[in-house]
Amino acid sequence: MKIAFYIENGNIKSVDLRVPELGNPGIGGTEFNFVTLSLELHKQFDFLDITVFAQSTQQLPMSLKVKKANHCIEAVEHAIALGCEFFVWRPTVRDDAEVLIKKINSYPIKFIIWAHNTPKLEFIQALAKADNVRRFIPVGEWQLRAIKNQDIQHKLTRIHNGFHHKAYTGRVDKDPNLVVYTGSLIATKGFGLLAQVWPKVLEKCPNAELVVVGSGQLYNRNAKLGPWGIAGEAFEQDHIIPYLSDEQGNVIPSVTFKGVMGIEKIALLKRAICGVVNPTGKGENCPGSAIEFLAAGTAVVSAENEGMLDVVDDGISGLLGNGADELATNICCMLVHPDYAKTLGDNGPEIIRQRFDYELICDEWIRLFAEEQSHSSYDDRYFLPLPKSELQCDVAIRRAVRTLPKAEQFALYANVTRLNAGRFPLTLQHNEDHWQVSANDTSFSFPLGIPSVKLLMCSFGYDDWLYRKYTLPGFVEPNGSDTVLDCGTFAGGFAYAVARLGCKVICVEPDAQNCHFIKQNLAHFDHVYIEQAGLHDHIGAMDMNCVDNPVEHSFLIPDSGNLLGKKSIPVFTLDAITENYGLQRIDFAKIEAEGVEWEIIKGMQKYLIPKLAIDCSPERDGESPMAEIKAELIALGYQTVSRGWILFAKLNRIMSLI
Numbered sequence: 001m002k003i004a005f006y007i008e009n010g011n012i013k014s015v016d017l018r019v020p021e022l023g024n025p026g027i028g029g030t031e032f033n034f035v036t037l038s039l040e041l042h043k044q045f046d047f048l049d050i051t052v053f054a055q056s057t058q059q060l061p062m063s064l065k066v067k068k069a070n071h072c073i074e075a076v077e078h079a080i081a082l083g084c085e086f087f088v089w090r091p092t093v094r095d096d097a098e099v100l101i102k103k104i105n106s107y108p109i110k111f112i113i114w115a116h117n118t119p120k121l122e123f124i125q126a127l128a129k130a131d132n133v134r135r136f137i138p139v140g141e142w143q144l145r146a147i148k149n150q151d152i153q154h155k156l157t158r159i160h161n162g163f164h165h166k167a168y169t170g171r172v173d174k175d176p177n178l179v180v181y182t183g184s185l186i187a188t189k190g191f192g193l194l195a196q197v198w199p200k201v202l203e204k205c206p207n208a209e210l211v212v213v214g215s216g217q218l219y220n221r222n223a224k225l226g227p228w229g230i231a232g233e234a235f236e237q238d239h240i241i242p243y244l245s246d247e248q249g250n251v252i253p254s255v256t257f258k259g260v261m262g263i264e265k266i267a268l269l270k271r272a273i274c275g276v277v278n279p280t281g282k283g284e285n286c287p288g289s290a291i292e293f294l295a296a297g298t299a300v301v302s303a304e305n306e307g308m309l310d311v312v313d314d315g316i317s318g319l320l321g322n323g324a325d326e327l328a329t330n331i332c333c334m335l336v337h338p339d340y341a342k343t344l345g346d347n348g349p350e351i352i353r354q355r356f357d358y359e360l361i362c363d364e365w366i367r368l369f370a371e372e373q374s375h376s377s378y379d380d381r382y383f384l385p386l387p388k389s390e391l392q393c394d395v396a397i398r399r400a401v402r403t404l405p406k407a408e409q410f411a412l413y414a415n416v417t418r419l420n421a422g423r424f425p426l427t428l429q430h431n432e433d434h435w436q437v438s439a440n441d442t443s444f445s446f447p448l449g450i451p452s453v454k455l456l457m458c459s460f461g462y463d464d465w466l467y468r469k470y471t472l473p474g475f476v477e478p479n480g481s482d483t484v485l486d487c488g489t490f491a492g493g494f495a496y497a498v499a500r501l502g503c504k505v506i507c508v509e510p511d512a513q514n515c516h517f518i519k520q521n522l523a524h525f526d527h528v529y530i531e532q533a534g535l536h537d538h539i540g541a542m543d544m545n546c547v548d549n550p551v552e553h554s555f556l557i558p559d560s561g562n563l564l565g566k567k568s569i570p571v572f573t574l575d576a577i578t579e580n581y582g583l584q585r586i587d588f589a590k591i592e593a594e595g596v597e598w599e600i601i602k603g604m605q606k607y608l609i610p611k612l613a614i615d616c617s618p619e620r621d622g623e624s625p626m627a628e629i630k631a632e633l634i635a636l637g638y639q640t641v642s643r644g645w646i647l648f649a650k651l652n653r654i655m656s657l658i
Helices: 029-044 072-081 095-102 121-129 141-147 151-155 191-204 233-244 265-271 288-295 323-336 338-346 348-356 358-374 388-400 406-417 453-458 462-469 493-500 512-521 574-580 597-602 626-635
Strands: 002-007 049-054 065-068 086-089 110-115 133-138 175-182 209-213 255-259 272-276 300-303 318-321 427-430 434-439 442-447 483-487 504-508 528-531 540-547 563-572 588-591 611-615 638-643 646-651
Touching (some): 002 029, 002 072, 029 358, 049 072, 072 095, 095 121, 121 151, 191 233, 191 323, 272 288, 272 323, 288 300, 300 323, 338 348, 348 358, 406 427, 434 453, 442 462, 442 512, 453 462, 512 528, 588 597, 597 626, 626 646
Parallel strands (some): 002 086, 110 133, 504 528
Antiparallel strands (some): 427 434, 434 442, 540 563, 611 646
16 A cells, blocks of 8 residues: 655754654644654554655655655655555645645545645635545544534544654653743744733742743744744734833743753653643644643643643643633642642543554554545455445345345345346355355355345355455465464355465354355365364353354344354364464464454464454444454554454564463
């Protein structure tokens, strides 16, 4: 999968971004996040081919593939020439961005709009109409809600910005008098309001100190500054100097301006009793400075407004208010009650890990790319090559005929398959105990109670359909030398696909009738083994609930079909299956177990399977076990990617725990 990112860094080309894991070196959050996300995706997922286009190629991470592009149009054209499938871009107010938006539909590439700042309405409307603008990514819930009613709502996917929190771990003693502001010293970042209330803070807390980290040059190192050298001349003269100068026109003793700081500011953030971030909250979608303070274990004071609400929990990790009076009151509260401020600050690091950790954020991006790639074209490798409207029509047809006898339903459906040139015409034979379904010179025998959706699969090649479902090319897929375990084999479609590759296949299926058809369907393969049993977290026997739908038998309460009774079934663990077959390891496992997938994964302790495809459909009282399984696998050293309800996992190193 080839992905291009475009970074506008011409105004910060001298800033060292080679090791962004150490912290923001003193630039805007947008530019910093473009570097960190592209780097993290590159590090975590080796099947991605990422190219970063930038106005300056210097001072960027050495491991990234970086190419020069003076503007976004040049970057898009280079990305297309390289064969990139996706172009991740933030529209700005620059002329080149406006030109690109006007003719965006003419470019043969999928655009992912990463909206760190919400574009103006006319841009949003144009992006909504462009077919090749696949997603519009707000970075916070507030931003998502603010544009949800626009024409672009069908393309919206909220993904928070990621954050490297490890550089901020470790505690230092708090200075009960120290307040730190971080951010750009421009009107839209609210420092003027803090300057206005600081004299009021000193009236109640005369020992308070304010350290200001930031400058009018944060976003542009070439910006012209005023007489104090900290902000633009008009902003200094009108909003800073009147409140923070003494009688001689110098900065008052309680305030220190540090200018732009790099990673050395982290120690200062940790030492502060509270951090102030954009006291107005206006224009904030995912405020990086607030995230930094919380990661450093420092409570935040800001406004109860916009994206600040996505990061700071009022009364839990900071204090949020409205207007000058509440800002002064909340800062004084932190200074007067330092133990309370420390308690709020102590809650910050865990909040940041849960919301902004790059493991989580990268997984959301990978899911987005996989979903968009799967919708790409008629010959797609992942899902069925059928337009959504045609699939809806197919579902409607099957529902319309479901009251008819099964033989009539299937005969009518077979005729439908002959009307679509992209499908294999079905030939059906109704026998005493099974259906014989033939398509494209391949036949499968199914038990009589099969649901009609199996015919849809067969009309695209039953084995090919299941292979697409349970593989993610470039990340998790079997090769011909692998030993593959197929848990929940049913009639053997996936097993057939991987056996055809030359894989040794172990089919684990608890139902005797289904095992009979597996044996029949895969009879001509001599490297397929059938285990009539179930998998769980222990070795023994369990009662299986049997229903009249042969794909729904389960150790849990079945979510479909009429209950026929219970049957005692032998169960094994993944480790036991590995040992029983005398294997050093199983290379690939497809697991579909009607809701007990988590228990099966917990039965993998001694022999870790390098490649996993796990169906995490919501079959545990309507709940999916995906979150629990994912956490378990990450703890064992796996990378994970989800696509729909399928969780793919790849072990970072092939290993066997003895």
